Amino acid sequence: MAQIKIEHLRKDFGAFTAVQSSTFTVEDGEFFMLLGPSGCGKTTTLRMMAGLELPSSGRVYIDGEEVGQKPASQRDIAFVFQMFALYPHMNVRRNIAYPLISQGMKRAQVRERVAEVARILGIEAMLDKPVGGLSGGDRQRVALGRAIVREPKAFFMDEPLGALDAEFRERMSEELRALHDRMGATTVYVTHDQLEAMQMGDKIVVMNHGVVEQFGVPQDIYDWPATMFVADFIGAPPMNMLRGHGMLGAGADHVMLGDARLAMPALREGVAGDFALGVRPEHVRLSDSGALRGEVLATEYLGTTQIVTLRTAFGEVKARIASDRRVAMHETAGLDLDARTLSVFDTATGRALRSSANEGVLSHG
Amino acid sequence: MSYSVTDPSPLSRWIAGVTVVLYAMITLLPLLWIIATGFKSPEDSIAYPPKVIFEPSLEGYVNLFTTRTRISEEEQATPPPAETWYERIAREQGQSIAGPSRYGERFVNSVIIGFGSTFLCMVLGTAAAYAFSRFRVPLRDDLMFFILSTRMMPPIAVAIPIFLMFRQLGLNDTHLGMILLYTAVNLSLSVWLLKGFIDEIPVEYEEAALIDGYTRFQAFTKVVLPQAATGIASTAIFCLIFAWNEYAFAVLLTSGTAQTAPPFIPTIIGVGGKDWPAVAAGATIFLVPVMVFTILLRKHLLRGITFGAVRK
Numbered sequence: 001m002a003q004i005k006i007e008h009l010r011k012d013f014g015a016f017t018a019v020q021s022s023t024f025t026v027e028d029g030e031f032f033m034l035l036g037p038s039g040c041g042k043t044t045t046l047r048m049m050a051g052l053e054l055p056s057s058g059r060v061y062i063d064g065e066e067v068g069q070k071p072a073s074q075r076d077i078a079f080v081f082q083m084f085a086l087y088p089h090m091n092v093r094r095n096i097a098y099p100l101i102s103q104g105m106k107r108a109q110v111r112e113r114v115a116e117v118a119r120i121l122g123i124e125a126m127l128d129k130p131v132g133g134l135s136g137g138d139r140q141r142v143a144l145g146r147a148i149v150r151e152p153k154a155f156f157m158d159e160p161l162g163a164l165d166a167e168f169r170e171r172m173s174e175e176l177r178a179l180h181d182r183m184g185a186t187t188v189y190v191t192h193d194q195l196e197a198m199q200m201g202d203k204i205v206v207m208n209h210g211v212v213e214q215f216g217v218p219q220d221i222y223d224w225p226a227t228m229f230v231a232d233f234i235g236a237p238p239m240n241m242l243r244g245h246g247m248l249g250a251g252a253d254h255v256m257l258g259d260a261r262l263a264m265p266a267l268r269e270g271v272a273g274d275f276a277l278g279v280r281p282e283h284v285r286l287s288d289s290g291a292l293r294g295e296v297l298a299t300e301y302l303g304t305t306q307i308v309t310l311r312t313a314f315g316e317v318k319a320r321i322a323s324d325r326r327v328a329m330h331e332t333a334g335l336d337l338d339a340r341t342l343s344v345f346d347t348a349t350g351r352a353l354r355s356s357a358n359e360g361v362l363s364h365g
Numbered sequence: 366m367s368y369s370v371t372d373p374s375p376l377s378r379w380i381a382g383v384t385v386v387l388y389a390m391i392t393l394l395p396l397l398w399i400i401a402t403g404f405k406s407p408e409d410s411i412a413y414p415p416k417v418i419f420e421p422s423l424e425g426y427v428n429l430f431t432t433r434t435r436i437s438e439e440e441q442a443t444p445p446p447a448e449t450w451y452e453r454i455a456r457e458q459g460q461s462i463a464g465p466s467r468y469g470e471r472f473v474n475s476v477i478i479g480f481g482s483t484f485l486c487m488v489l490g491t492a493a494a495y496a497f498s499r500f501r502v503p504l505r506d507d508l509m510f511f512i513l514s515t516r517m518m519p520p521i522a523v524a525i526p527i528f529l530m531f532r533q534l535g536l537n538d539t540h541l542g543m544i545l546l547y548t549a550v551n552l553s554l555s556v557w558l559l560k561g562f563i564d565e566i567p568v569e570y571e572e573a574a575l576i577d578g579y580t581r582f583q584a585f586t587k588v589v590l591p592q593a594a595t596g597i598a599s600t601a602i603f604c605l606i607f608a609w610n611e612y613a614f615a616v617l618l619t620s621g622t623a624q625t626a627p628p629f630i631p632t633i634i635g636v637g638g639k640d641w642p643a644v645a646a647g648a649t650i651f652l653v654p655v656m657v658f659t660i661l662l663r664k665h666l667l668r669g670i671t672f673g674a675v676r677k
Binding site for chain 2: 050051071081086087088098146
């Protein structure tokens, strides 16, 4: 198992830059998520780490060794494809055995290893079946089997659950996480599903337009997004943005939105011009005393909670509140924002301003 | 798109059945007629009205494979005993067998040239199609069009220049020359067909093989080739049928050593009267190899024709 480090990795396809100067480190044994919308460069980044794509510039270290320009076959890694890519002309056993055969392993030993892997994944009964007739979940297990049988330095997975239906995804994601915990193998996992990333990942990299937006543990990324993109992409519904204009100096611990004075963590840097105050829906409370006022536009019932959409003078705000609170349409309500959780973004650059609350997170991101 | 999921009604099944049988009769009748003519005597073969029921004779086949001389009057009076069945058949016509004809050689030439060029075409075509399908070949689209454009001229238009080139190169009337020529002509078709087939094979299979520790060439031979087998088989059939049946180049560029069967068969007519049974026998035997080849690969051919029509 191994640590994986990438430095200033860049990939151009003609005039199009798919990945611009990505830098991050995947620690040994980590379950690492590459998260972003489609076209953000996450798959290209993964493919460069795996050696299926050669970087235009930059370096890839696997286990301390620079492998950036080496072909995939020499990197000792395993890759799980979205469409599984099981060899259709081979049965399950041969599919799993295939990486071992390339190493010239003895036949008896191959049999043993395949049987062991099949036991781990619970697919012993289907070893001699052709892969064509298998269900999506079983194909996924066979693909995993082919990946783990060789005990590679690292696993790379490109949206491995993307081709499964919703019900099955849930189960496979649990199985995957359990498998990882058991084997402790470094895993890099690409997904566009922020929920999947939060559920399964030890660490997340959020990418957009080929740029790493933020890199950290799920909780930090959720609580203290480094950019407006991350704030918007992570969380459902996303972080609310209250738009303001003016001057905020370093050290400011409140912001005026109209007549409302909103307390917030003390800023470490200032902004002049347009800014946005970010607050997660669960940190918005409806209260009659709230200085910020909003008109209720819609409510969505979600079981124990409900999402209330309100129109304020500074933009729409969604609040996640207990569902037993009665909210009437078009009612005007006061909003209380939890002061400890607020982030301020510079709208011009999209970056979060450093404050006493988020500086610990942003300094390493 | 929607598909009917009900079974066809008995009436439409019946109509479909009759149509197929009628069509088969129309296409098979000439074939059957040729095969039958091969077993007729020369008189029966030109009888009018045509004879459907006749006494089978191997005269056509004997005449096809032999050269014969007419037996003189005195010899006829005291004939040496006929030793073989074919000698006997020749005697009945008042002839004696002088030696084998050239049909055997011509047939072997056809086999060498037809299968040789098909094999070469498949090797080169698969490699080229793979490159066009997988790599960023500069000017790919222009090259693909250029390759196709070699098919746009009728053979007869290029036959004379090719004849002159072959003469300079010493390739006239050689097996190598004909194999190269048919390969060149068929290659465009095979590159186009095979590229289509290889395009349909997801590139992930090869990437999986690369990750599993195989080289690109191993990935090609062990993963791509088995999956392209259908495409290769159906393309091979097309190439073989063309090379096998080709007449224009063969008649212009070969005369002796490398002549194939198609230009030879019509010359049988001229040898001692219109010997239709011998011509028919030659045509019948000529049909066999392509038929066998096609039947062996028919499963692939059928899948090849409908390839890509059904999304799995």
